[in-house]
Structures are given as C-alpha cells and as structure tokens.
Amino acid sequence: MTCAIAKQNSIPSRKDNLEREKYNTVYASQQVLTYHRDSRSWCSAMQACIWGNQHLAIVNSETLNLASEAIIPDGHMAWLGGSDIYSEGTFVWIDSQRVSAGYQSWGPGEPNNHDGLEHCMDAGYQGPYYWNDSPCDKSFNYVCQIGTVREVSAMYAVLSFSDTIPTYNSRTSFWNAKKACENKGMRLARVESEEEFKILQSKLPRNSNEKYWIGTKHEKCAGITHDQLEFTECTSTSLPYICEVVSPYSVEVxxxxxxxxxxxxxxxxxxxxxxxxxxxxxxxxxxxxxxxxxxxxxxxxxxxxxxxxxxxxxxxxxxxxxxxxxxxxxxxxxxxxxxxxxxxxxxxx
Missing domain, CATH: 2.60.40.10 (Immunoglobulins)
Known part of the structure; x- marks a missing residue:
C-alpha cells in the first residue's frame, strides 16, 4: 500500500476550516499539534495535513505524547504519523525514522496486525495515551503537526474580502481600505515573507484576476494578485481590499x-x-x-x-x-x- 498525494489548487482558509470543525491545538516542545474532527482514512489525513503546510503527528517523546493525549477526547481515535505500509512489522514515522528506535507508547499487545490488515498508527483505542495499529482505510479523526519555527500568521488568518460583502465599500484608496478594516476590528491582510505571500495567494477567489490592497512590512502601498505583489500609488488608485483577524498562535511557555x-x-x-x-x-x-x-x-x-x-x-x-x-x-x-x-x-x- 502507498499513499498518492494530490496537488491542491488552493489551501483551505482558516475560516473555511472553522466552519467545518472544531480545533484543539496544543503547543509543546516547540511543536504544534492540532486535533482535527473530520474523519478520514490514514492516507487522506496525511494529505489534509500536507495541504495545511503540516504533517501527521510524529509523537516521538513523552512530552509530545502527553500533548496529543490532551487534545484527543476520551473515547475517540485519531491517526498519528506512523505506519508499516512499506515493510510489514517495521513501524516508521513519516520522516522515515523507526518508531522502535525511540520513545514508544503502544497499548498492551499492540501492534498486533489483527487479521493481517492493520498497518497504520492511531491513538485512542485503549485511551488517548496509548497507540494502536488499525486498517489504514478506516475513518478516524487525526492529529497534524508543525514546528513553531515554521509558523507564520497567514496560516491562522480569517480573511474578509471587500468585494464579497455588500455592506463594504468595495473599491477605495489604500488609506481608506486600512481605515475600513480597523473600523471592523480587523487589519489589512499582511504579507511579511514569501511563505505568507504564497498562502495568501492560495486563498484569493478562484477565476479572478482582481488586485487587492494588503499590508506589508514595507512603508509602501501594496496590491496582490494571483501572480504577483505590486507596489502602487496609495491615494489615486481604487482597489478592493482584504481584511483579516489572526487566531492565536505561537503560544510559548x-x-x-x-x-x-x-x-x-x-x-x-x-x-x-x-x-x-x-x-x-x-x-x-x-x-x-x-x-x-x-x-x-x-x-x-x-x-x-x-x-x-x-x-x-x-x-x-x-x-x-x-x-x-x-x-x-x-x-x-x-x-x-x-x-x-x-x-x-x-x-x-
């Protein structure tokens, strides 16, 4: 068995995800673990994590296992990033490290490859602290992971486009757009790195060649399209704009x-x-x-x-x-x- 990872044309926005599910996100050991409640097969869960710039959780320490236990509800099962799909009996994390080479928390008698069909790792069968092997095509919730050093605010932004909300003044100058966002308790969507530029681009309305006002770390007025980021004249140019709020991230103890x-x-x-x-x-x-x-x-x-x-x-x-x-x-x-x-x-x- 292998998993084919399809290319996604656009990354689901945080707003889209919030409408679909509830999150539990925990920070531990400079890692971020997020429990997702939309049940999928193991391969589909791995793909969903990748689409979100993350990966299925590699729970290779006691601290990270306690963190995953804290977000997986009792009585529920969730996929983790371990499997023996490439070599029967040899479980490896998705980064190719052998599970047996480090921390382990298998439940009693696990993994047992029941009926020769269990090749993917989950947590929750004997409680969220313990691991189990299950058939990979079963539908479970799942835990995604990303290192805190890779986090950027655009991953957690909830966006509002002025040209999709009737009560907004759809097109205006940069300064008026900035003020309009602030009046809503928001800010102009920001791009401060190439990674954030790519994420914001992926969230632009499909089949649109429109340019939108956004904010940047430069003291210039910028507009974003599907193709590029352009600096333009602030006052005489009228464009639609993107406002954002950013849900909490980078929690550090x-x-x-x-x-x-x-x-x-x-x-x-x-x-x-x-x-x-x-x-x-x-x-x-x-x-x-x-x-x-x-x-x-x-x-x-x-x-x-x-x-x-x-x-x-x-x-x-x-x-x-x-x-x-x-x-x-x-x-x-x-x-x-x-x-x-x-x-x-x-x-x-």
Missing part, C-alpha cells in the same frame, strides 16, 4: 517542565501571538487560576501574556497546567493552549 520543592517560589511566563492581541490565562484542572482558588497560586495578566506565580509551593501545586490563548478570531472552545507540567520533589535539604 517559558519552562514546560520545572521541578519544585516545598516552599519554593516559581514564576512561569506564557505568551501568544495573534490579531487582535490574544488574552492569555492560566488554568489548572479545568479552572482558571485566581486568588480565590489558591492564595499562594495566582497569575499576572499582561499584553498577550500571563505569568503563573507560585509562592511557597506545596506538593499539591505539582501537576499539569494549561495556558490558554483566545481572541475575537476564534471561539474559546477551539482551545489553543500551551502545556506546563510541574513535578514536585520532596526536599532533601
């Missing part, structure tokens, strides 16, 4: 796995990007941390950031914390968060 002793003081920062700037909050055991939940454990909220502060720690303060980020681009239930696991140690001094 300053120390993902600190160790504490009793009576230690600890501060852990969390930051996120997006537009509008995200609100960032710390949670433990599903509850937002406040001075009412524990007077010795609280958080300081800043601009797109929050600092978790633990004063005179007790062993009960150990455990898993989540740093959530949200803004007007998404529903909070989409759950974009970073993981923090605090290990408690009995003092030896």
């Amino acid at each position: 300053s120390n993902e796995s600190p160790k504490i002793h009793e009576n230690d003081n600890l501060q852990i920062g969390c930051t996120a990007k997006g537009f509008p700037l995200p609100d960032v909050f710390w949670y433990k055991d599903g509850e937002r941390i406040t001075e009412q939940t524990d007077p010795n454990v609280h958080q300081s909220i800043g601009s797109a950031s929050a600092i978790l502060k633990i004063h005179r720690a007790q062993m009960g303060d150990a455990g898993q914390y989540r740093c959530y980020a949200t803004n007007t681009a998404i529903d909070f239930e989409l759950r974009v968060f970073g993981l923090l696991h605090i290990e408690g140690r009995i003092s030896s001094y």
